[in-house]
Amino acid sequence: MIGVLLFCSLCQSKLRAENYEFIWNPYCPYTCDAHLENGKEGVAIDIIKAVFKESKHSVSFTRVDSWLRAKRLIKSGFSDGMAFTFYQHGQTEQGFLTPKSPMLMVKGFAYLSLKKNQIPSFKTVDLGRFNAIGNYYGAVNSNSRLARYLAENPHKVIYVTGANILERVREMLTIGRIDIWLDSADLLHYMATKYPQFSVSESLAGNxxxxxxxxxxxxxxxxxxxxxxxxxxxxxxxxxxxEKILTKYGMPDRLAGNI
Structure with a gap:
């Protein structure tokens, strides 16, 4: 009898609904401050909520402004997971567990700038005309030529980390602290939609x-x-x-096999 009760108890524990808590850092349109984005929480948050809507589990989200700090907290077991990041090693992240299916994929690399610095289709060599290039601190650039250029010209690169990065990027571009900001084309087009004084220049040569x-x-x-x-x-x-979630934020589903 005791054995039966113990077995049933184990079955119930496996079926018990859990609340999972995930860390996110502001990186719109992937993870957004809904108060600043007309209620939009970001493509990653929307995907996670849609996934768990069909499960017995619930999810909650905790904001951590620093991307690097968020990753350290995940590694230490502080939270159940990080809502979104770009992986540093293809479809995986060294030192972490990642799902086999990424949420999304981006192609090439791009930069945001005032319109006077726009180059419709640029190559890495074109970066030589700029004196101050903004980039995420700790980011690994998938394009080998871009990564080499930044490594060989450290005096030109201004790395940014900490809280409210994208808002600080907007201010730095406006006052001329940096000439361009390197990031994914999807993110930069989203920013340019909000701030029409900026333009996006894309290079399709990126990985x-x-x-x-x-x-x-x-x-x-x-x-x-x-x-x-x-x-x-x-x-x-x-x-x-x-596809509907991605379209809401101006992105195609590049992993669907038909793009």
Missing amino acids: KEYGGMLFALDKPKSKELAVIMDNGIERLRKSGEL
Whole structure:
């Protein structure tokens, strides 16, 4: 009898609904401050909520302004996962567990600038005309030529980290502290829509970059969460819901196989 009760107790514990808490840092349109974006929480938050809507579990989100601090907190097991980051090693992130299915993919690289510094289709060599290039501190650039140029010209690069990065980028561009800001084309087009004084210049020579959630390698729940995300993204893609979420933020589903 005791054995039966113990077995039933174990079954119930496996079926028990959990509340998972995920860290996010402001990086709109991927993760957004809804108060500043007319209620939009970002493509990653929308995808996570849609995935878990069909599960017995609930999710909550905690804001951490620094991207690097957020990653350190995930690695230490402080939170169940990080809502979004671009992976530094293809479709994976060294030292972390990532779902097999990224949320999205971006192609090439781009920069944001005042209109006078726009180059419709630029090459890495064109960066030589600028004196101050803004970039995320700690970011790994997938394009080898771009990464080499930045490494060989450290006097030109201004790395930014900490809170409210994109707002600070806007201010730095406006006052001329930096000439250009390097980032994904999707993010920069989103910023240019909000701030029409800026323009986006794109280079299609960059590699593909993938983005999605991060989990701690040694946390017991991580593997289960990665599977939930993989199955959920597949379900959202088949139903068309994933495409709707991406379109809401001006992005195509480049992983759908038809783009």
